[in-house]
Amino acid sequence: MVIKRSYEEINEKLKKGTAVVLTAEEVSKMAGDMTPSEIAKKVDVVTTATFGPMCSSGAFINFGHPSPSLRMEEVTLNGVPAYGGIAAVDAYIGATSEHPQNPRYGGGHIIEELVLGKEITLRARGKGTDCYPRKEIETVITKDAVNEIFLFNPRNACQNYAVATNTAKAVKYTYMGVLLPELANATYSTSGELSPLLNDPDLRTIGVGTRIFLCGAPGFVVWPGTQFNTSKLRNDKGIPKSNAATLAVLGDLKKMDPRFIKGAVFERYGVTLFVGIGVPIPILDEDLAARCAVRNREIETTVYDYGDPAHPMLGSANYADLQSGTIEVRGRKVKTAPLSSIKKAREIAEELRSWLKKGEFALTAPVELFPTGTTVKGLEIKGGAK
């Protein structure tokens, strides 16, 4: 019998509390003794999740107008520069923005503190206009005091990611953590078989308008993320062998849970933000069941040398090996460690399951599917612009 399910059927079951919702890890385990068709018959929704450092994140804030008002042109939050080049009292605080005197503190920390309900000092200046005569302001804000504050992350939940190692003779301090000299360690940053875009590699169910778990609140996929690349080499399971698709996501920061969003700093790299994302995948048919049944050993990624500025490829590894604690690179055993938290990703997958089971979270079909055949450009250095 060919299994076909619609979003409407699944949502009806979720409302009645009769839907079978499993985590991606549970489904991967089932694949040991069940066929995709048997899994498709049994399972309605699979929850996937990731909790990792995602630098391309930030929040839009509308502070409200003071009286008289000002056109905020330079904006800082606890001394961390926010982008004020947008209307009068709107700003964007990016996760990687850093305090000029204390670069270990930055946007990621501000965002976490806002979620925690802490008070943040806002300082802003403008030139003064006829309609906005005030020239500066210093006040204290909280997430509840501002009009709107929403996380809008241009590039999150990367489909697969590099393994970073270092063949150089010096320690390299990177966004992939502290890489010790001469292949002494390697880091990776994907939750493997639990990771959202590795469970729907062709993005059949994830597109514009997909409702997701974003840092403990319902959020949405709003666009393909930046550096969205569908042209990467794929393995025999159809999974890209290096970083490929990405998601732009949005959600109400006022409703977020501090357990699933954390400011962070990578030594001598800078400030970033750990973001928790959960994506429900409806098992519409056998193909999606087969995709969600993928196991760590069937997902490969590429090992790159961050000790060389060109980041040359050194080989490949699968997630079963990476999660075992050692991989082999150039014939040497190299210690591995993750940067994204599998423990937290599991918590997110469970939390999302409980939302679904309570009928509080309806699945949405993409309003528009993502493009295919995309590639990523580098930046050419051209002279002549005078």
Next chain:
Amino acid sequence: MKKRFVFNFALDAADEPITYVLIKEYDLKLNILKAAISPEKGGELLVELDGDDKKLAQGLDYLRGRGVGVDAVDKKMLFRREECIHCGACVATCFAGALTIGAPDWELRFDAEKCVACEMCLRSCPLKLFDLRFG
């Protein structure tokens, strides 16, 4: 059994060759991993001691009798465990094997007995949850 300690001593106590006594009188293998002496804080030594359990205890008693503060390293290593997000970034840099993470629960574990106080985790933890009370 090998164990790591931090010794604290006032500068006038530095007149006595305490490490010599530990080796000679108590037959302990002594490895100094780190030393700091300053007029304000006095002296601190991070040492690894290896020897008979009974003699080790006697040696430590000798030190205490000389006014030397003796703390096992795990008392010196501060880890704000409740704030840990179990990412694993510290594990990449912990070659003493004190910090570990993996299946089945992917929970970060810190075994202070294995810690050599190299301080790499102070740098590699993205939440800066480690601190070493030393020097």
